[in-house]
Amino acid sequence: WAVDSGIESSLREIREGIKEGRFPARAFNDQQIFDLEQQRLFPRTWCFLAHESEIPSPGDYVTRYIGNNNIIVARDEQGQIHANLNMCRHRGNVMCKSEMGNASHFRCSYHGWTYKNSGELIGVPYMKEGYEGRLKRKDWGLVNVRIDTYAGLVFGCLDPRTPSLEEYLGGFQFYLDLYLKQGEAGSEVHGPPDHWVADTDWKICAENFAGDGYHTPVAHQFGFNLGYFPSSGSTHSQGWAASIPGRGHGIGLGHSPNFPPFGGFPEELTAEMKRTLSPAQIEVFSKVRTAVGTVFPNLSFLMQPFSLVPGETGVRFVTMRLYHPVGPGRMEMYSWCLVPRGASQEYKDEAYKAYTLAFGQAGTFEQDDFENWTKVTRSAKSTMVKNIDFPYIMGMGSERDPDFPGPGHVVRPYVNDTNFRNLWGRWADYLVGDVEP
Numbered sequence: 001w002a003v004d005s006g007i008e009s010s011l012r013e014i015r016e017g018i019k020e021g022r023f024p025a026r027a028f029n030d031q032q033i034f035d036l037e038q039q040r041l042f043p044r045t046w047c048f049l050a051h052e053s054e055i056p057s058p059g060d061y062v063t064r065y066i067g068n069n070n071i072i073v074a075r076d077e078q079g080q081i082h083a084n085l086n087m088c089r090h091r092g093n094v095m096c097k098s099e100m101g102n103a104s105h106f107r108c109s110y111h112g113w114t115y116k117n118s119g120e121l122i123g124v125p126y127m128k129e130g131y132e133g134r135l136k137r138k139d140w141g142l143v144n145v146r147i148d149t150y151a152g153l154v155f156g157c158l159d160p161r162t163p164s165l166e167e168y169l170g171g172f173q174f175y176l177d178l179y180l181k182q183g184e185a186g187s188e189v190h191g192p193p194d195h196w197v198a199d200t201d202w203k204i205c206a207e208n209f210a211g212d213g214y215h216t217p218v219a220h221q222f223g224f225n226l227g228y229f230p231s232s233g234s235t236h237s238q239g240w241a242a243s244i245p246g247r248g249h250g251i252g253l254g255h256s257p258n259f260p261p262f263g264g265f266p267e268e269l270t271a272e273m274k275r276t277l278s279p280a281q282i283e284v285f286s287k288v289r290t291a292v293g294t295v296f297p298n299l300s301f302l303m304q305p306f307s308l309v310p311g312e313t314g315v316r317f318v319t320m321r322l323y324h325p326v327g328p329g330r331m332e333m334y335s336w337c338l339v340p341r342g343a344s345q346e347y348k349d350e351a352y353k354a355y356t357l358a359f360g361q362a363g364t365f366e367q368d369d370f371e372n373w374t375k376v377t378r379s380a381k382s383t384m385v386k387n388i389d390f391p392y393i394m395g396m397g398s399e400r401d402p403d404f405p406g407p408g409h410v411v412r413p414y415v416n417d418t419n420f421r422n423l424w425g426r427w428a429d430y431l432v433g434d435v436e437p
């Protein structure tokens with residue numbers, strides 16, 4: 001695959017610029033960069049495919065993407081999860097045309113080849129008359145995709161040289177547990193994801209959710225004014241920005257001094273977390289009001305207390321979102337509500353209500369964000385923008401907070417660009433082609 005030499009050298013310049021706290025506007029809406037991401041980034045990273053609770057029973061499946069590759073993620077009759085390219089091996093037809101469902105087999109609508117949900121080819125019309133023994137079914141199963149899991153999250157990777165998911169996450173699991181281990185039974189999805197298309201570059205969302213506490217008091221000002229958020233414009237900057245250097249993952253941890261420890265969690269879940277999480281996690285999580293983080297490249301989480309009654313502590317909701325790029329400046333959003341599996345139905349429903357009002361497809365906070373993100377994307381496309389950079393110098397040179405017990409590079413305050421420099425540095429490494437397998 002030939003790459004224009006101009007873009008190669010500008011990518012190296014972009015990488016140097018990131019170290020100095022600059023990032024180019026054009027990256028957010030550019031065909032060449034989009035193509036390079038498809039070739040060099042998504043196939044080599046661990047990309048989120050599904051939460052195990054989306055496919056709890058034998059035969060359950062969802063179809064998702066790694067870059068531009070459509071993948072069937074299915075649970076077989078023995079309960080094992082498989083990921084396979086959603087393409088018939090005969091002439092390349094799309095095998096499964098639904099986004100989710102239950103099937104023991106997939107039969108191609110073109111010539112009728114049939115595969116088990118594990119991907120094994122088991123049925124070929126006119127096998128004897130047509131192929132006369134030349135076709136070996138075992139050689140023509142669906143193309144298998146490597147998977148790995150963490151706490152219910154199923155990831156896929158197309159590159160056999162990429163290290164294990166555990167190594168790839170590089171300690172970020174400490175923070176992911178805040179979303180995924182709220183109680184001994186772990187987490188589950190509350191229904192299927194909201195799914196929509198937006199004229200927004202996926203990277204804008206990934207950056208925002210890597211800890212952009214800076215926008216909240218402005219873009220979501222009404223949340224403060226109406227009392228939905230248990231913080232104020234003046235206390236909002238308090239907290240930490242944590243990132244895993246060289247990995248791209250980052251999280252913003254907002255802290256409000258007056259917010260009660262574990263505020264918004266039911267008592268029984270708090271008791272379970274105190275029993276199951278590490279002392280360092282308990283110390284951090286008890287202080288965290290808001291946690292907004294991105295697993296590089298395109299999976300994010302947000303946990304936020306949200307009160308349906310302004311001024312009260314409210315309920316904690318968790319949203320998990322995946323930004324699937326479909327073109328330069330265009331993406332599909334998948335947005336789930338995650339709930340603690342062991343919580344009462346009443347708590348789960350309250351959390352889902354809070355999520356839907358705030359960050360569902362028509363959620364008020366979601367609308368605030370996309371209004372800004374679509375405009376950023378539109379600006380990034382213009383001719384003059386080609387040579388314009390943005391400043392990423394907030395918190396530059398900050399020392400690690402020596403008292404913070406969690407892993408990674410952790411700086412104060414919450415309002416900070418440190419996580420973004422780390423995110424874009426990793427992105428540039430992949431695009432330049434310098435990531436060690």
Ligand code: FES
Binds near residue numbers: 090091109110111112
């Ligand atoms: Fe699927 Fe021919 S393309 S059977």
